[in-house]
Amino acid sequence: MQLQVLNSPFSQEQAELLNRILPTLTDQQKLWLSGYLAASQFSGAQASAPAASQNAGQAVSKDVTILYGSQSGNSKGLANKAAKTLEGNGYLVTLSSMSDYKPNNLKKVQNLLIVVSTHGEGDPPDNAMTFHEFLHSKRAPKLEGLQFSVLALGDSSYEFFCQTGKQFDDRLEELGGTRLYPRFDCDVDYDEPAAEWLEGVLSSLKDAQGTGTAAEAAAAASTLETAESVYSRTNPFKAEVLDNINLNGRGSNKETHHLELSLEGSGLTFEPGDSLGVYPENDPALVEQLLNELKWSKEDQVTVKQGDVRTLQEALQSYYEITTLTKPLLEKIAPLSTNEGLKELVAQGNEEKLKEYINGRDLLDLVRDFGPWGDSAQEFVSILRKIPVRLYSIASSLAANPDEVHLTIGAVRYEANGRERKGVASTYVAERLEPGDHVSVFIQQNENFKLPKNPETPIIMVGPGTGVAPFRSFIQEREETGAEGKSWLFFGDQHFVTDFLYQTEMQKWLKNGALTKLDVAFSRDTEEKVYVQHRMLEQSKELFEWLEKGAVVYICGDEKHMAHDVHNTFIEIIAKEGGLSREKAEEYLTEMQQQKRYQRDVY
Secondary structure: OOOOOOOOOOOHHHHHHHHHHHHHOOHHHHHHHHHHHHHHHHHHOOOOOOOOOOOOOOOOOOEEEEEEEOOOOHHHHHHHHHHHHHHOOOOEEEEEEHHHOOHHHHHHOOEEEEEEEOEOOOEOOHHHHHHHHHHOOOOOOOOOOOEEEEEEEOOOOOOOOOHHHHHHHHHHHHOOOEEOOOOEEEOOOOHHHHHHHHHHHHHHHHHHHOOOOHHHHHHHHHHHOOOOOOOOOOOOEEEEEEEEEEOOOOOOOOOEEEEEEEOOOOOOOOOOOOEEEEEOOOOHHHHHHHHHHOOOOOOOEEEEEOOEEEEHHHHHHHOEOOOOOOHHHHHHHHHHOOOHHHHHHOOOOOHHHHHHHHOOOOHHHHHHHHOOOOOOHHHHHOOOOEOOOEEEEEOOOOOOOOOEEEEEEEOOEEEEOOEEEEOHHHHHHHHHOOOOOEEEEEEEOOOOOOOOOOOOOOEEEEOOHHHHHHHHHHHHHHHHHOOOOOEEEEEEEOOHHHHOOOHHHHHHHHHHOOOOEEEEEEOOOOOOOOOHHHHHHHOHHHHHHHHHOOOEEEEEEOHHHHHHHHHHHHHHHHHHHHOOOHHHHHHHHHHHHHOOOEEEEEO
């Protein structure tokens, strides 16, 4: 289509320029340009334009602030995608981690988007703690002029599902804000609901300004996926298994696998501290038991998503989660059963009984306890959720091992309610992955767990068991780059003889100086159990000296016990060696956290 000068407001020269550039623009560039022009026109007429928001007389801003709270990187990734989509539609976006944002600036914000995960048992992510605390304090400002929307990430197998997002949503309303778009609570398979939320937010912003249509908002939001690299969470790379070694010695109570995968041809890159997402498959033996209890044929066809039809057996093995029960699942599945016991279990007032039943049981237990299950296999599986991806801390440096990625994975096996139970991903690795096999993976960046930019900065690493994984990557990286900063590792496990993971490598690093100090604790080798925090207390004075000289602390591993104990031990050491009260010691550690000198990768 050629622009004609006749009856147009453009000169001959302007028309020729437009005719040259317009045919070369992509659809995304056209959307951005239309948004930019609308924004320019709006800003020029701002004083006289009628307000399109709920606040009479207030001009609608094209500025949008996006704040994210992220432990493993999911919320950050979604916030980045939202920012790119909004910028492509002419919005001026401020994107920030909650830990880097000055809370008092909220008073100047008109459009706020919160993307936040819930960590552990209803806690905010580490990089959201200070902002969360401020917003829920008496110092929080009134926000009557604010429009906001919250995207909450969580895991419905936890009792406090999306708790942090719900708290932000409620608190922003309490402070006077108005919802631009309703909160979305996302389970572990969050891609589709997150895209729907963004489409709704964009549509609401356009409605508030009287520009665009719902169809245009949907088309613009669809650009969410185009910004991704070739291989991603939604398009994983099939990595070949190069090696799979049990790191534990004969007679150990544990089975810890060192898995080496090839990334050759993928174009994927990562930094020490990042994680690898692994898509596992269910245990074929468990799937067989489940099929034996259900009345449908394993060859029955079911649609797992649009355009993806599989046999019932394939769907249960490679697509649906069958090892975890959640309250939402039981509430959805109860109408399919004629069993009154299940209906009673999910009834209001029986929350504690439901919680007790869910703990330690899986779909096979549910099917056996409360069948029969209706007439349709499709109806039954449609209630199940997708197998959640597993994120593992990367245990290698890309600089030291080009085109490879290594993981350290402990096999989970235990008995509950009269049956042996297995961790889905860990036993998928331990029992069924051999060299030459392929596994679907992607890189998950983690900005909250990174080596200091200055290679001379000393680092303290606390990583018992499989928590040592990222520190193997840290030391490999610093060895490869010749970093001169001192490094100190605290490692622990059960027995010295059978459970000293990567012992040979650690001894080599001590010898060549890549690792300055190593303290180990083997809890079952002594009458009284000794853990990493006990070794830290023994080195209390020197540890505090390292902190005073600017050392960065890293903690990786079990959150419920180890990370909690190690945190309290640091407070105890700071109080003792610094001559401070516990309150002042806690402030010392909080300040370290704000300076990104206290980082955790806990699970």
